[in-house]
Amino acid sequence: MLQTISSLWDKSAMVKPVKVSWLVQSKRACHKKSASLGRNKEHHMKISTLSALVVVTSLAASSGALAQDVAAGKTSFNKCLACHAIGEGAKNKVGPVLNGLDGRKSGTIEGYSYSEANKNSGITWGKDVFLEYIKDPRAKIPGTKMIFAGIKNEKEANDLWAYISSFDKDGKQK
Numbered sequence: 001m002l003q004t005i006s007s008l009w010d011k012s013a014m015v016k017p018v019k020v021s022w023l024v025q026s027k028r029a030c031h032k033k034s035a036s037l038g039r040n041k042e043h044h045m046k047i048s049t050l051s052a053l054v055v056v057t058s059l060a061a062s063s064g065a066l067a068q069d070v071a072a073g074k075t076s077f078n079k080c081l082a083c084h085a086i087g088e089g090a091k092n093k094v095g096p097v098l099n100g101l102d103g104r105k106s107g108t109i110e111g112y113s114y115s116e117a118n119k120n121s122g123i124t125w126g127k128d129v130f131l132e133y134i135k136d137p138r139a140k141i142p143g144t145k146m147i148f149a150g151i152k153n154e155k156e157a158n159d160l161w162a163y164i165s166s167f168d169k170d171g172k173q174k
């Protein structure tokens with residue numbers, strides 16, 4: 001049992017050094033508290049501290065990855081910025097505003113003059129169709145007036161979607 005715990009300890013130490021300093025502190029507190037208690041009680045407390053640590057670590061890892069994708073997508077969006085605005089107060093430029101794109105029908109931004117090709121493409125924007133489109137826009141919508149070679153790198157395209165889809169139709173970030 002102790003063997004398992006110490007190997008777990010080592011693993012979490014490698015993954016999250018920051019969290020480990022937190023653990024060491026709690027462990028010290030734990031020792032103080034349990035000084036007058038029996039040895040078994042002390043072990044029990046170590047185990048619960050560790051389980052709590054494992055939960056905290058995995059939660060931090062998953063939400064951290066998402067924030068990273070959005071941040072990387074924001075950088076990639078620099079390639080779109082010349083023609084598209086996003087966020088609060090965004091206005092149509094050479095291309096339409098991209099707020100609330102997730103679930104939006106193609107060619108429906110008011111006050112923007114679309115090509116027939118874009119308007120009639122029948123696309124409802126979502127992750128899969130966006131990834132297909134952005135790889136090669138003129139292949140997905142022949143006749144589009146968006147002059148853009150495309151983003152071939154899948155990771156970059158995914159990050160870009162994480163960023164774009166984080167904006168609701170009012171340009172607020174979810």
Ligand code: HEC
Pocket residue numbers: 076077079080081082083084094095096101105106107108109113114115116117118119134143144145146147148151160
């Ligand atoms: C050189 C200007 C330009 C660049 C750069 C550009 N776009 Fe566009 N985009 C347009 C134009 C113009 C349209 C309208 C196309 C039409 O009506 O045929 C458009 C349309 C779109 C649409 C369809 C919107 C709708 O309402 O149906 C999406 C999605 C889109 N662009 C995403 C992007 C993304 C993401 C990038 C960056 C990776 C990007 N565009 C880069 C000019 C551009």
